[in-house]
């Protein structure tokens with residue numbers, strides 16, 4: 001669980017600059033106090049009351065320096081000069097020495113945090129994305145970064161300097177009359193202790209609200225992703241009701257717990273502040289009447305203490321704001337601390353990005369491989385089979401028999417519990433995962449299309465591919481004609497803001513994209529029943545032309561695709577039930593034969 005220390009770490013790379021800007025801001029805040037003080041001294045000059053020793057010292061020094069005799073006018077001119085220094089000269093320098101640095105640090109840190117978030121998104125294991133939907137992740141990241149960015153100027157540029165100002169006021173008042181300072185101190189300690197207690201409660205509420213908000217966002221994102229299903233089932237109204245319930249729950253916590261607590265806090269604060277100011281007025285007046293302090297000090301004490309109490313509200317608002325920011329920041333830090341998967345380490349190392357030195361013949365062997373996602377239920381048990389280089393092997397079996405899991409192991413998304421997977425005789429775990437994966441290519445059932453031109457999408461795995469190579473890959477994948485018929489050909493924009501492609505077209509584009517990286521092992525997760533006959537046929541022809549050029553593994557849902565495979569591996573409940581060619585397995589009259597008969601009569605196996 002992330003905590004305050006993780007948040008403080010945010011300042012670490014910039015601690016020197018931070019200390020500089022915080023000190024500068026604190027000095028400027030304190031300089032403001034000189035104005036009422038000097039005005040108090042002016043009143044003393046005008047009412048012929050003695051000036052404070054430090055002020056007398058300044059006037060004396062200036063008099064010596066300029067050779068002017070000290071009189072009322074001279075004293076007033078020196079005091080006016082002091083006011084000029086603390087007001088007019090301070091004004092143009094303050095923003096550069098304070099807020100410029102605050103934002104400089106905040107914006108630099110935002111960039112760094114954003115980069116960390118992107119790195120995390122790219123290196124987290126696939127299973128993380130099975131458990132967390134995009135809306136939840138995006139919401140957590142964006143709120144975390146936003147609160148980090150805005151939090152710094154609030155703390156460094158406002159909160160700490162304001163606290164320093166209050167401390168300086170307290171010291172000023174001690175200098176004038178310690179008993180008034182004591183009263184001032186007691187009231188502040190009392191007010192702050194109540195604020196602190198209330199803030200603890202507010203933080204708890206904020207954490208709850210943040211969690212509720214994340215749940216709502218997550219469902220909204222799911223609705224957007226699954227909108228076709230929502231519409232097809234006509235569940236729009238139910239979804240609205242469900243989201244309304246969530247929003248209502250959120251609102252109730254926000255209004256009746258959070259907002260109420262904030263308003264209660266304000267009510268308390270204002271009442272106690274007014275009472276304290278009144279008490280200070282009474283004490284100061286009594287001290288003046290008794291001749292303990294001058295009229296100038298009476299005005300200064302009253303003005304300074306009003307200034308201090310006036311800071312209370314912004315300070316507590318800043319505490320409130322920081323408490324609001326705390327939860328999203330903590331949740332963002334937790335996201336950044338999510339452990340990487342087995343494959344996460346070194347994914348972003350620069351040396352792994354150079355052209356992969358691996359080159360396999362494509363001999364793949366599964367040797368006594370067993371695997372389970374959780375310890376209770378074995379998903380694959382003692383899998384043994386060999387794929388010779390350039391062979392085409394089909395994985396067949398009922399849904400849930402473990403075909404995709406086998407491929408996930410080959411791609412090293414997970415590691416076998418026991419046994420090994422070998423490529424060209426070497427355990428795949430001995431390779432650098434990044435470079436290893438780049439020798440394999442997979443065409444999923446749902447081919448991801450990025451927003452951009454068809455050309456961009458084709459070149460995704462190999463940006464330096466020549467146009468000729470791209471056209472050739474498209475020709476083999478039987479997608480060249482489709483592309484050429486589009487008005488802008490290869491430069492047609494597809495994806496979110498472009499032309500929509502059919503499932504079959506996307507799959508063929510996916511095959512061309514995979515071919516372009518010239519993989520040693522090509523994996524093809526065949527689409528189930530979503531393709532029309534023509535697309536299916538085109539894909540089969542494409543597959544046929546690839547056959548024999550590289551090791552190819554097909555997760556087959558339609559047995560028509562696997563007829564020509566060199567080897568068919570039939571999985572049943574995580575075990576290999578049969579291995580052989582199409583004809584051999586038909587003769588065997590086992591599971592494959594039964595699945596084949598079912599498909600002949602129009603039923604699917606997937």
Ligand SMILES: Nc1ncnc2c1ncn2[C@@H]1O[C@H](COP(=O)(O)OP(=O)(O)OP(=O)(O)O)[C@@H](O)[C@H]1O
Pocket residue numbers: 127130373374379397398399400401402403404405406606
């Ligand atoms: N990420 C996961 N966590 C836990 N269990 C999983 C996970 N992925 C799959 N399984 C389980 O493992 C078993 C095998 O699933 P797998 O996806 O490998 O089967 P499949 O043969 O590819 O099925 P299909 O043809 O429907 O895609 C199933 O029982 C499934 O519920």
